[in-house]
Structure formats: C-alpha cells, structure tokens
Amino acid sequence: MNGAIGMDDSEGGPARPAEGRIGEWPGDVARAEALQQRLAPLVREEHLDADAVSLVAGLDVAYSADDDVLAAAVVVLAAPDWRTVDSATVVAQPRFPYVPGLFAFREAPPLLEAVARLETAPDVLVCDGFGVAHPRRFGLACHVGLALDRPVLGVGKTPFVGSAQPPAAERGSWSPLVDGGEVVGRCLRTRAGVKPVYVSVGHRVDLPSAGDLALRLAPQYRLPEPIRSADRLCRERLAAAA
C-alpha cells in the first residue's frame, strides 16, 4: 500500500484536481480527511416527527471474500408494518480499501448510485454505520445526507468513537454516546436484554428524532428493519453476481 491507496488512475497520468465532490475519492488520505473536516459544518440537525415518517430506506453493502466485488442495496419500507415497497442494487468493484474513518469513500458511491435507481423517494434513509459519531464528525450517514440533501441517520452495531454507559435492560432505554466531551450519538437498547445499537445524526435530523425513529424501526429485532432488509438484499445480490 502506498500514498495513493487503491487508486487506479493515479499512476503515470497528470494529477487530478481535488475538487471534492461528495462521492468521489479526493486523491489521498490527507485530502479525504480534509474534505470531511470542510463538510462537517454543513451537517444540519432538524426535528423530525418519527411517528409521521412513512417511507424509510435502508442502505447496506456486502463484499466478496477476496474483496473483488461489492453489492450495494437500498430497500424502501413503508409504515406502519415496514413492508418493502421498492429496492435497487448496484454491483461494482471496491474503489478503496476499508480505512476506519474513511469508510464513506468506499461505500457511499455505490450506495448513492443505488439510491438514484429507486422509483420511490424515501422520507428518511438509514445507513449501516455512523453519522457524526466519527473522528471528524462526518461519517457515512453524513456523506449520504449531504449528497442527497435528505434526512439520514446512522445506526452502528459497535461504537466507533466515544463511550456510553450501558443503558437499562428494557427496550427503549438509552444513554448518550460521548466523545471529546460532546454528545455524538445515542446508545440505544432496541430489545430487552440484548446488546444495544449506536445511533447518530447523519443530516437533517436531530438526535432525539433519530433515536425515536430507530426504535420505531426495530419493533422486534435488534437492528432496524431497513438495515436488516438491505443487509439481506445485498448479500443475495452478491451471491447472484458471483
């Protein structure tokens, strides 16, 4: 691995300008991090009535064992029973290796392409990963949120940054996820006695709204239904591609 990690067209040709469009690889790690720092202040937190939401999209990506192929999936579910009403998938090659903190540069491009193929516009999108619970306060859910200018939240299975007290055992209890003295997310128990999930703001939603919606989206299982559906679909799509 070298400075221009994983870049195919960085050998030989003239250096590409680092224009910084969301969804494009900025050229190297330093530029990618600088882009996140520059975009982080653009994240907006707005109240969203979780009970009024009717169309929610879940986003996820699956990889082949050798990391040569990926399948991105978006599934749109409708309230109140979260039935699938639309979906789209994209099969592609990973353009960048997994680097903690730069996860979005790997997953956002194929996910955004899949979203573009939907016929149904969701009210909110849920990413498998984090939003502002990120070293530079700009995780995958923020990348997707700013790119689409839509409400987006992130739900992760393990904490990335910060720490939280274990929430009480009953479903619905939560504790703040704190990093560097800042509340960057919510540690939320979606199932009694089961390991909690970590919810954070992506864009155009505030943390209480994101927490409420995440809980409403997970009436039965630990993970929100949109993420479960997207996870299932991208695995199926990957298997079909291979």
Next chain:
DNA sequence: GCGACAG
C-alpha cells in the same frame, strides 16, 4: 511510541 479502529 502503542493500541484501537464503523463495515
């Protein structure tokens, strides 16, 4: 300096 580190 060392370890940890979303998926």
Next chain:
DNA sequence: ATCTTGTCGC
C-alpha cells in the same frame, strides 16, 4: 465485511 454448525432459549 468475510471465513462458519450446531445449539440453547423464548
């Protein structure tokens, strides 16, 4: 993320 079966419990 992915490699992987059965098993215990509600």
